Amino acid sequence: MTLGSHSSSNMLPHRVVLNARQMPGYAYGPRSPIWWGTVGFAAAEGMGFALAVGMYFYLVFINGNWPLSAPPPDLLWSSIFTTLLLISIWPNQRAKRDGEREGLARTRRNLVLMSLIGVALLGIRVFEFGTLHVRWDQNAYGSVVWLLLGLHTLHLLTDLGDTIVLTVLMFTRHGHGKRFSDVGDNAFYWYFVVASWLPIYVVIYWFPRWW
DSSP states (O other): OHHHHHHHHHOOOOOOOOOOTTSOSOOOGGGSHHHHHHHHHHHHHHHHHHHHHHHHHHHHHHOSSSSTTSOOOOSHHHHHHHHHHHHTHHHHHHHHHHHHTTOHHHHHHHHHHHHHHHHHHHHHHHHHHTTSSSOTTTSHHHHHHHHHHHHHHHHHHHHHHHHHHHHHHHTSTTOSTHHHHHHHHHHHHHHHHHHHHHHHHIIIIIHHHHO
C-alpha cells in the first residue's frame, strides 16, 4: 500500500503536444526511405555500367584495330532511340510533379504516356540489335557491345514493367496515398535510365568512328 502510494505520487500528468494520427505515412524525394533505396540501387547499377565500359576500353587498348572484323554499328535506330529517350524527360518530369501534387487524373495520363514511350523504346531497341553488324559470340568486340546494349535493355525493361504496374494501380482503388510517392521514385529511376544511356551511346556508336 505504501509502495503504491509512493508510485502514484511520482507520476506526472501527460499533455498531448501533437496528434500525429492524421499525418501521412509517406513522403516525397529525399524524405522518403524508398528514394534513398533507389539512389543506392542506381549507384550499384551505375558501377556495373562503368565496369562494362572499362572492359570495352581495355579491349580497345589491347587491340590496335577497332572494331574487330566488323564495321561500326548503324546510327539510324540508335539515334531515334536516343532522341525519343531525351523527349521522354518532359512527360517523366510532369508525372513526378503531378504525383507530388497528388493530381490523380494528370498522373494517370502521364503514366499512360510514359508506358507507351517505354513500349516504343523497347521496340526500337529490337531493331537496334539488328544493326550492330556483329554477333555476340563472334569475337570480344561483339561480346562487349552486346553486353552494354543488353545491360541497358534490362534496365529499360525493368523500369517499363514498374511503370505499367504503377499505371494499372493508379486506375484502381489503390490509386492514392503512397502510390503518388511511388510515381516520384519511378520517375527518379527513369532519369537514371536516360543518363546511363548517353555515355553508352557514345561508346558503342561514335567511338568506333572516331577511332
